[in-house]
Amino acid sequence: xxxxxxxxxxxxxxxxxxxxxxxxxxxxxxxxxxxxxxxxxxxxxxxxxxxxxxxxxxxxxxxxxxxxxxxxxxxxxxxxxxxxxxxxxxxxxxxxxxxxxxxxxxxxxxxxxxxxxxxxxxxxxxxxxxxxxxxxxxxxxxxxxxxxxxxxxxxxxxxxxxxxxxxxxxxxxxxxxxxxxxxxxxxxxxxxxxxxxxxxxxxxxxxxxxxxxxxxxxxxxxxxxxxxxxxxxxxxxxxxxxxxxxxxxxxxxxxxxxxxxxxxxxxxxxxxxxxxxxxxxxxxxxxxxxxxxxxxxxxxxxxxxxxxxxxxxxxxxxxxxxxxxxxxxxxxxxxxxxxxxxxxxxxxxxxxx
Amino acid sequence: xxxxxxxxxxxxxxxxxxxxxxxxxxxxxxxxxxxxxxxxxxxxxxxxxxxxxxxxxxxxxxxxxxxxxxxxxxxxxxxxxxxxxxxxxxxxxxxxxxxxxxxxxxxxxxxxxxxxxxxxxxxxxxxxxxxxxxxxxxxxxxxxxxxxxxxxxxxxxxxxxxxxxxxxxxxxxxxxxxxxxxxxxxxxxxxxxxxxxxxxxxxxxxxxxxxxxxxxxxxxxxxxxxxxxxxxxxxxxxxxxxxxxxxxxxxxxxxxxxxxxxxxxxxxxxxxxxxxxxxxxxxxxxxxxxxxxxxxxxx
Numbered sequence: 001x002x003x004x005x006x007x008x009x010x011x012x013x014x015x016x017x018x019x020x021x022x023x024x025x026x027x028x029x030x031x032x033x034x035x036x037x038x039x040x041x042x043x044x045x046x047x048x049x050x051x052x053x054x055x056x057x058x059x060x061x062x063x064x065x066x067x068x069x070x071x072x073x074x075x076x077x078x079x080x081x082x083x084x085x086x087x088x089x090x091x092x093x094x095x096x097x098x099x100x101x102x103x104x105x106x107x108x109x110x111x112x113x114x115x116x117x118x119x120x121x122x123x124x125x126x127x128x129x130x131x132x133x134x135x136x137x138x139x140x141x142x143x144x145x146x147x148x149x150x151x152x153x154x155x156x157x158x159x160x161x162x163x164x165x166x167x168x169x170x171x172x173x174x175x176x177x178x179x180x181x182x183x184x185x186x187x188x189x190x191x192x193x194x195x196x197x198x199x200x201x202x203x204x205x206x207x208x209x210x211x212x213x214x215x216x217x218x219x220x221x222x223x224x225x226x227x228x229x230x231x232x233x234x235x236x237x238x239x240x241x242x243x244x245x246x247x248x249x250x251x252x253x254x255x256x257x258x259x260x261x262x263x264x265x266x267x268x269x270x271x272x273x274x275x276x277x278x279x280x281x282x283x284x285x286x287x288x289x290x291x292x293x294x295x296x297x298x299x300x301x302x303x304x305x306x307x308x309x310x311x312x313x314x315x316x317x318x319x320x321x322x323x324x325x326x327x328x329x330x331x332x333x334x335x336x337x338x339x340x341x342x343x344x345x346x347x348x349x350x351x352x353x
Numbered sequence: 354x355x356x357x358x359x360x361x362x363x364x365x366x367x368x369x370x371x372x373x374x375x376x377x378x379x380x381x382x383x384x385x386x387x388x389x390x391x392x393x394x395x396x397x398x399x400x401x402x403x404x405x406x407x408x409x410x411x412x413x414x415x416x417x418x419x420x421x422x423x424x425x426x427x428x429x430x431x432x433x434x435x436x437x438x439x440x441x442x443x444x445x446x447x448x449x450x451x452x453x454x455x456x457x458x459x460x461x462x463x464x465x466x467x468x469x470x471x472x473x474x475x476x477x478x479x480x481x482x483x484x485x486x487x488x489x490x491x492x493x494x495x496x497x498x499x500x501x502x503x504x505x506x507x508x509x510x511x512x513x514x515x516x517x518x519x520x521x522x523x524x525x526x527x528x529x530x531x532x533x534x535x536x537x538x539x540x541x542x543x544x545x546x547x548x549x550x551x552x553x554x555x556x557x558x559x560x561x562x563x564x565x566x567x568x569x570x571x572x573x574x575x576x577x578x579x580x581x582x583x584x585x586x587x588x589x590x591x592x593x594x595x596x597x598x599x600x601x602x603x604x605x606x607x608x609x610x611x612x613x614x615x616x617x618x619x620x621x622x623x624x625x626x627x628x629x630x631x632x633x634x635x636x637x638x639x640x641x642x643x644x645x646x647x648x649x650x651x652x
Contacts, residue, residue: 036454040461088441140634144641149386149441150589151637154630157579161627169621283445290442325456332450336432339439339446 022298025291025337026305029330036329037322047322054315055308063197069307070199070268071096071278073206074261075285076303077213078254080294084217085250086230087141091152093282094159095133095258096265099126101163103263104273105171107184118188123205123263130259131252133159138251142244156282167275179275190268202264209257214296226250258282287331290338306331357493359610364494365567367606368502369394369560373584374602375508376556378593382516383549384529384542388444389429390557391581392451393422395574397561399455399469402572405565406471411478415501415562422558423551425451430550434543448581456574469572477501477566501563508556512595525549557581586633592640605629 034044055065075092082089106122114121137155140146173182190201217223229236229246237243265281266273284306291305292298313327373390380387397418405414429447432438459465477499485495516522527535528545535542564576583605591598608629612622 036457090441090445140638140641144638144645146637146641149388150585151634153388153582154586154633157582157630158627158634161623161630165621165623168623280449283449286442286445323457323460325453325460328449328453329457330453332446332448332453335446335449336438336443339442340432340436 022291022293022301025334025340028337029333032333033326033330036326042320042322047316047320047326050320051309051312051316054312054319059194060197061311063194063199064311065304065308066203067197067199067269067307068310069303070203070206071261071265071281072285072288072303072306073203073210073299074257074264075281076288076292076299077209077296078258078261079282079286079289080217080292080299081213081226081254081257082250083289084230084294085226085246086233087138087247087250088149089134089137089152089251089254090149090286091134091137091155091282092254092258092285093278093280094152094156095130095255096262096282097159097163097277098133099130099259099262100266100277101166101171101181101262101273102126102129102259104181104184104266104270107188107267108182108272110185112185112187115187118185119190119267122184122188122267123260126259126263127256128259130255130257130262132255134251134255134258135248138248141251142247163273163277164275167273171273173272181273183272184267188267189271190264198269200264200268202261202268205260205264209260210296210300213257213299217294217296222249283335284331287335287338291334356490359607359614360490361494361497362610363603363607364502365497365606366609367603368499368505368567369563370580370584370587370605371505371509371599371602372501372560372563373553373557373581374587374591374598375505375512375595376553376560377584378588378591378595378598379512379516379525380549380553381588382529382593383525383546384532385430385433385440385546385550386444386585387429387550387553388441388585389425389447389451389581390553390560390584391577391579392444392448393425393554393557394561394564394577394581395455396425396451397422397558398565398576399458399561399572400558401562401565402469402471402474402570405474405476405570409473409475411475411566414475414566415477415559418562419555419558422554422556422561424554426551426554426557427547429554430547433550434546452574459572459574467574471571474566474570476568476570477563499563499567501559501567504559506599509595509599516595521548560584583629586629590629590633590636601632 030048037044037047054061056062075096078092078095079089103122103126106125107118110118110121133155134152137146137148137151140151141148167179167181171181173180175182193199193201193203217227225236225241226246226249229241229243233243266277270277288299288302288306292300292302309327309330313324316322317324373394377387377390400421401414401418404417405411408414425447429443432443433440459467459469463469479496480498480500480503481495483496486492488495516526524535524540524545527538527540528542532542535545560580561577564580565572584602587601587605588598591601608625612625615625616622
């Protein structure tokens with residue numbers, strides 16, 4: 001009897017632990033946000049209830065949430081691909097922006113007679129450019145051991161500089177004024193799924209990418225090997241996995257996903273590229289990947305959660321005067337506590353005794 | 354005339370980067386890469402404006418800014434050293450969190466989105482006044498010299514000595530370079546790291562105070578404009594050596610000061626703005642290439 005019950009209890013405990021691991025950063029973030037709300041004399045419960053209503057209360061609100069979650073699906077996967085191999089890529093933001101510009105460029109510069117083939121062409125070009133962009137730090141890390149955190153962080157600023165220059169110079173739209181490229185052709189725009197909301201075909205592409213990531217990471221040899229590199233480099237080398245090749249491969253994959261994400265945001269949401277294209281989707285994607293512990297399901301939940309926060313934040317500001325910045329407070333706290341090792345306090349206390 | 358102005362602007366624009374870079378450099382020598390310098394600068398700038406307006410005293414303002422920077426640094430450090438958080442993610446998270454908190458405060462208490470203008474903000478004084486203005490070339494720079502700039506450059510002069518010869522300096526370097534040795538010597542690495550992160554916060558707070566109080570006297574959400582990351586670039590490029598890093602900061606300050614002039618000469622400012630970051634990439638590549646060559650030779 002006990003022999004049968006034991007593994008089950010173990011599994012239950014493991015699930016509980018994992019669930020707690022997922023919820024812990026978010027709980028802390030809600031506590032922090034509550035303290036701030038209480039400090040300014042607002043009822044946190046009312047605020048959070050309002051936020052839930054505003055993000056999931058009706059079909060329209062749900063589609064707004066999913067629309068806000070769309071770019072995060074891509075940046076979350078792009079981050080997770082690298083993180084699980086122990087490659088600390090913080091350059092998803094840059095690749096996303098580069099992908100957005102490249103996608104939009106195909107969308108408005110080619111002849112409209114390409115018709116609907118513009119969409120795959122734009123996505124392909126963006127994927128190639130995103131991959132090339134992150135190939136740089138990948139190569140530098142694999143070959144010269146150049147710290148990827150710094151190189152990708154610096155490349156983010158370079159990407160912003162280059163795209164900022166292009167949309168204010170060579171690619172500036174002549175008719176619509178400042179800081180934007182011309183609109184992409186109508187055939188190149190991703191269809192809206194539930195008008196009047198801005199939910200667009202990019203969400204479906206994101207789900208496909210997410211599913212592909214889920215299969216790749218759990219069902220293929222490459223996916224397994226790349227996770228192994230993240231878990232134990234020496235062991236991986238001993239069993240014949242090439243670490244430099246894995247590093248470059250996951251960087252390229254990350255660039256492809258981020259590039260497609262940027263292009264779908266350009267083609268589906270804005271229909272062009274504009275200065276300030278990404279309000280930090282790459283960094284929120286990092287929070288999503290960390291919160292979801294690099295699993296496909298976790299990333300989906302994380303992206304929807306942050307999408308809900310973003311879409312609710314705007315309307316909560318309208319209804320209750322609570323500044324939109326509460327969303328940043330929650331996001332920052334989640335990021336910080338997603339990397340805190342929960343068990344460590346208890347462990348150390350035990351050891352010292 | 355142009356040389357005077359460029360020199361004065363370069364020195365003024367170097368100061369905040371230099372202060373933050375000195376803090377980050379010590380932090381990195383102690384083994385922590387501080388990605389959150391920008392957040393602490395922003396917090397310092399905000400507090401400096403508020404305190405300066407409330408007290409009318411610039412010294413109280415910069416002290417408060419440094420204190421807040423150090424406190425944020427301590428919290429950040431505890432999360433890393435005691436709770437085992439990854440320093441990069443925690444740093445990026447802190448940047449988001451601090452921006453959120455400041456935005457919230459601005460919105461809620463000052464009913465403003467983005468900019469804080471207060472009455473009677475005391476600016477940093479000019480030490481030599483206008484009397485020295487007539488000295489050729491350096492006159493304008495000298496007449497605008499503020500205490501924080503002098504403090505920053507004094508730090509540059511003192512740091513190499515302090516890191517090489519004082520007990521604290523040696524402990525910091527031991528902790529960063531050989532944590533196990535430091536541990537064996539009975540140095541508490543965690544405490545040293547907390548100390549260096551507070552030090553970095555202190556200097557970043559001062560950097561923020563300089564940004565806000567050197568000439569404009571107001572706070573803006575985009576005030577730092579990524580200068581914390583430029584400082585990071587500077588001490589990476591300067592390989593954690595104070596004097597080299599200071600020279601790199603000066604170069605970045607010069608680039609910043611001449612941006613507008615270069616723009617009129619036909620060079621796009623956005624592309625010029627990427628130069629510091631590209632320089633770091635190149636420097637990292639050269640360092641990596643060199644390491645690899647020596648390794649190959651040994652093998």
